Each structure stands twice: as structure tokens, then as C-alpha cells.
Amino acid sequence: MKIIVANWKMNNGFDEVDQWIEAFYEVFFKKIEDDNVVEVVLCPPNIMLDYIDTQLIEDGFHFLEYLSEKYGKQPEEFSLEEIKKYVYDSRALKLGAQDCGFENEGQFTGDVSAKQLKEVNCEYIIIGHSERRKYHHETNEIVSKKVALAVKNDITPILCIGEPSEIRQEGKHFEYIKNQIKNSLPFIGYKKLLIAYEPIWAIGTGITATPIEIAEMADFVHNVLKTETSIFIENFYLLYGGSVNSSNSSEILDIKGIDGLLVGKASLNFDEFGKILMNNK
Ligand code: PGA
Numbered sequence: 001m002k003i004i005v006a007n008w009k010m011n012n013g014f015d016e017v018d019q020w021i022e023a024f025y026e027v028f029f030k031k032i033e034d035d036n037v038v039e040v041v042l043c044p045p046n047i048m049l050d051y052i053d054t055q056l057i058e059d060g061f062h063f064l065e066y067l068s069e070k071y072g073k074q075p076e077e078f079s080l081e082e083i084k085k086y087v088y089d090s091r092a093l094k095l096g097a098q099d100c101g102f103e104n105e106g107q108f109t110g111d112v113s114a115k116q117l118k119e120v121n122c123e124y125i126i127i128g129h130s131e132r133r134k135y136h137h138e139t140n141e142i143v144s145k146k147v148a149l150a151v152k153n154d155i156t157p158i159l160c161i162g163e164p165s166e167i168r169q170e171g172k173h174f175e176y177i178k179n180q181i182k183n184s185l186p187f188i189g190y191k192k193l194l195i196a197y198e199p200i201w202a203i204g205t206g207i208t209a210t211p212i213e214i215a216e217m218a219d220f221v222h223n224v225l226k227t228e229t230s231i232f233i234e235n236f237y238l239l240y241g242g243s244v245n246s247s248n249s250s251e252i253l254d255i256k257g258i259d260g261l262l263v264g265k266a267s268l269n270f271d272e273f274g275k276i277l278m279n280n281k
Pocket of ligand 1 (some may be wrong): 007204205243244252262266
């Protein structure tokens with residue numbers, strides 16, 4: 001299964017949320033019986049999470065009603081486990097946050113914790129995005145604390161790594177990525193972990209890393225995890241991010257070792273994002 005993550009960053013409003021979700025269901029609604037080959041994660045600004053979660057819960061209950069008609073079963077005859085499965089776990093759209101605080105609670109004005117994000121049913125958190133590292137001075141040490149808190153709150157971290165262009169020009173990108181991985185991942189067990197390789201020079205620039213560059217790095221990241229850390233990861237997915245759009249997405253997803261995409265600009269409008277999903281359905 002591939003995972004495609006939409007990272008809205010600080011863009012879009014509630015009108016766009018409504019349009020996007022409506023279009024999503026039109027194009028992509030897949031019933032639970034179908035093979036789900038793509039998991040879609042939406043990471044909007046935090047203020048929209050609760051609103052979207054409520055809509056997804058309602059849609060989940062509609063789905064339960066549909067199943068109860070289909071199987072001639074009263075809704076109250078479903079067990080709690082089945083309700084959880086149909087209303088929450090089988091959501092066609094998963095919710096993610098773009099960041100979390102480095103503590104679970106306390107005097108941290110402006111921050112939102114992983115524990116709070118869990119309350120609005122976030123299943124993923126993007127952590128250590130290069131824009132957070134650049135504009136909020138996040139170090140690997142802070143990133144590592146956030147990853148630990150996501151896991152502690154039963155949320156899957158999407159750890160972002162990626163080198164600046166001068167590091168690549170100097171030929172030091174592998175070393176740089178190895179350090180980022182080793183210092184951003186706390187030594188804990190992971191039920192599920194996503195790492196997004198996003199070369200900084202490819203983010204929002206229209207320049208995508210070449211398939212060869214991506215494949216080399218994918219191979220390297222898998223190797224570092226295996227040989228340089230002794231972290232136990234049950235399910236690992238490596239995503240690529242950086243100027244992904246509907247014309248390059250299929251080619252990137254076909255690269256060996258790449259299990260998904262982190263999409264910024266091309267995810268804001270569903271016309272374009274829908275094409276990325278449909279290409280890879
Ligand atoms: P982009 O952003 O697709 O606009 O390059 C990707 C990201 O920063 O996650």
C-alpha cells in the first residue's frame with residue numbers, strides 16, 4: 001500500500017476544506033470491501049482538524065448505516081469493535097497534523113501537543129519539516145522529543161529529513177542524512193514509522209530530485225536504519241517530497257524503496273491532488 005500525504009502548510013480556509021473533501025469523496029470514495037492500495041492523509045492547519053474530524057465521524061456512521069442495510073443488521077447489533085473499525089479505522093481519509101509541541105502539556109504558548117492532537121483523532125504528525133527547522137530553529141534533539149511524544153500518544157510520526165543544496169553540491173548529502181536520521185529518531189519501538197525524504201532544494205521550487213537521486217537515497221536510508229540504528233520498526237514507509245505533481249508522481253512512486261509521497265503545493269487544490277491519487281489508484 002502506498003501512502004500519499006497532503007501538507008497544506010499555512011494555506012486554505014474552511015471553504016476550501018468543504019470543497020476539497022467533497023471532491024475527495026466524489027473522486028475517491030472507496031468502500032471497505034475494495035482493496036485499498038492508497039492511504040490518503042490530509043494535514044491541514046490545526047484549527048481545521050476538529051471540523052474535519054467531525055465530518056469524518058458523521059461519514060463513518062453513514063457508512064455503518066449503509067452496511068447495516070446491506071447485511072440486514074440493526075446498527076445496534078454491531079459490536080464496539082466493529083463500530084470502531086467502520087467509523088474510525090476504515091476512514092477513507094486520515095487526519096494528520098503538521099507539527100506538535102515537544103512536551104505533552106505546560107507553559108508553551110502557541111503550541112499544540114500530540115496528546116491534544118490525539119483528541120481530534122489525528123493518526124499522523126509531520127515532524128521536523130525543513131520549514132520548522134528553518135523558521136522555528138528546531139534541532140534534531142527537539143525533533144527527536146516530538147517523535148517520542150507522537151509514538152507515546154499512539155500517533156504515527158512522519159519524520160522529515162533532507163539536505164540543503166550546498167551540502168549536496170559538496171557531496172556530503174549521505175553523511176548529512178545519516179546524522180539527521182540517527183539524531184532525530186529516539187531509541188524506542190515503532191509500530192509504524194514514516195520518513196519523508198525531502199531535499200530542501202526541491203521543496204516548492206519546481207525542481208524535483210531525479211529518479212536516480214531518489215533511488216540512491218532510498219537505498220541509503222533503508223541501509224542506515226538497518227545497520228546504523230538498532231531501532232525496532234514494525235512497519236516502515238519511506239516517502240519522497242519536493243515539487244511532486246500529477247506529471248511526476250507515478251514515476252516517483254515506481255522507484256524501488258519509495259512507498260509514498262508528501263505533497264505540498266499540488267495538494268492545495270483537489271483538481272491537481274485528485275489526479276495524483278487517480279494516477280496511483
Ligand atoms: P512542495 O512541498 O510539494 O510544495 O514542494 C512539499 C513539502 O514541503 O512537504
